[in-house]
Amino acid sequence: MNYTLHQLQVFLKVTQTESITKAAEELHLTQPAVSIQLRNFQDQFDIPLTEIVGRKLYVTEFGREIASAAEKIVDQIHAINYKTASFKGQLTGRLKISVVSTGKYVMPYFLTGFMKRHPGIELKLDVTNKAMVLNSLDENEVDFALVSILPESIQVEAIQLMENKLYLVSNKDFEFKKEKYAKEIFEQITLIFREQGSGTRLTLERFLRNNNIPVRKKMELTSNEAVKQAIIAGLGCSVMPLIGIRNELKDGYLKIIPVEDLPIVTNWNLIYLKNKRFSPVAEAFLTYLHEEKNNIIAEHFSWFGEKRVSNN
Template sequence: MQIFQEVARHLSYTRAAESLNLTQPAVFTQVRQLEDQVGMALIERLGRRLFLTEAGEVVLRSARDLLGELEQMEMRLADLSGMARGRLRIGIVSTAKYDIPRRLGEFCRAHPGIDVSLTVGNREELLGRFAENEDDLYILGTPPEGLDAESHRFAENPLVMVAPPDHRLAGKPVQPTDLATEAFVMREQGSGTRIAAERWFKQQGIEPLVRMELGANEAIKQAVMAGLGLSVLSRGSALLELEQGYLTELALEDFPLLRHWHVAWPQGKRLSVGALAFLDILFGKGCAPVPKALATGKAASTR
C-alpha cells in the first residue's frame, strides 16, 4: 500500500522508487502483485504517461485511510507509553514560512521523537493538498472555501504597502487616489495576499497597474527595492527589510489590512498526537481547539 501510494502520488515508478530508496523493478513488481491480489488493473500507461484507473482511485483512497490509521495507532500507543513519537505533516502558504518555522523549533524541542514534514506552497496548491488529505494541518491566510473544513484563527497577519525608502510617497500621508499612476509588483494569481490586495483596490475603485507578477515574497522585496514598483506584503515577511531601512511602509489610509492566520484540517479528521501537540504550540497548552472528531461529551471550540 505504501509503495502504491507513492507511485500514485508521482505517477512514475522511477520517482516513487527514488523517494522510497528502492529499485524501480522492485516498485514495479510490488504494484503488479497488488493488482493480482485486487484482480483489477490499478495503473495504466497511455503513451509515456501513467494514469490511475477507476479501481486505482478506489484503492488509493483506502490506502490513505489505512496507512493514516496505522500511523495514528503507533503514535497513540507511543503516547500511552510516555514515548511520544510519530510524524507531523504541515502544509503552509509561502508567506507563513516567516513565522511557522520558529513555532516548529519550539515544537521539535518539546517533542524530539516526532518527525516534522513541512510543505510550502501558494493557496491553490495547499487547497489541492487539503482536498486530498495529504497533511495533518494547514496554515492559511483565509479559511478554505468550498471544502468541508474545520478552521481556527490563531494570530494576526497585517498586510502593508511597501516602497523603496526614497519613493515620492515615503514618509507622508497617502490617499488611495495617489496610487492611480503607480506601478505594482504583485504575487501570482491565487495567492491569498493578492486576493486581499485586489479586493481593497476594487473597493477604492482603482485598477492597479501591475508591472510584474512574482511567485515569491523574496523576489518581490528585491523588485521593490530596485524601484520596479510598490507592493502589498505581509508585514511579517518584510519585517527585517523594514527594520533595516531597505523598505518603507507607506502611511496609506485603511492600511494595514488586518488579516489573520488560520489553522485548518478536513472536517471530521481525527488528529494525530503530533498535530494536537502542535495546536498547543499555536494556541497555548490548554487553549487549543478540540477537533470535533475528538470532542466526546463536550462542545467543539468556536471557529
C-alpha cells in the first residue's frame, strides 16, 4: 500500500460528512479532486470503503474501521506539528468550540484577535443546534460552548460575553397601525418557530407561557436562515435575535414590530465544564477573553447596545 497523508485526510473528511460535496467545501477543494483522491485511496483496498445507494454516500463497516485508524494517524501528524512549533516558542494545539447556530454571528469576533496572536493554534468551530452543542460539551468533546440559555442538566462555569436581544420581526410589507402593539398580537399572526432544541425556540416558548399567550397559527423551520427567508417571503413572523438580522433590517427586507415587553433579553455565555482541566491553548483563550472581551464588544458591537432599533 502506498496511500498518502492527503488521501487519508480526504477520506476521513468524507466519512465525517458522508458527502463528497460537503467534504470538498470543508477541505476547500473541488468535488472532482475529492472524488479522485477517494478513488485512489479505495483502489488500495479489496474491500469497499464506501457505497452509493440512490444518490447518498454511505460508509461501510470496513470503511469506518479504516476511518478510525486514519483519524489516529492524522492526530499524530498534528501532534508532531504542535511539538515542532512548541520548540520554536509558539503556543500550539487545538481549540475546540461548539456554537449554537445564531452564535455564528458572535463567536468569530471573539476569536480573530486570539488566532492572529497565536498562529500555531488550530481552530475547530462547530455550529449546530443547542441540543448538539450541549451534548458535545457534556461528552467533553470540546473546550467551550456558546449558548444563550445556561443548561440545567450539566454543571458548568460561564463567561458572560454580551446581551442577546430578540424582537418580533416581519417582512417589509407589514403595515404599522400602532406605535406599539400589545402582546396579543402573537394571537393574530402566523408565528414561525425554530426546531425543537433551539435556544431561540426555548426563549420564545418561555415568553409565551409566562404571558399566557396562545398561538393560533404556527409553523416550524430547522434553521435561523430558513426562518429569515420565510419571513422575507411573507410566510409569517418570528421572534429573532437582533444579532442575526442587522443587514436585512438595514436593507429594508425585514421590520421590527414594536411590542410591549420586547425585546426579550438573554445573554451570550461561553460555558465550560466545571472543574475542567484546560489545555494550555484553552487556558490562554480564557485569559484572552477576560482581558479583551470589553474591547471586542466596543469595537464590533457598539450598534447592538442602542436602546432603540430603527427599521429605516
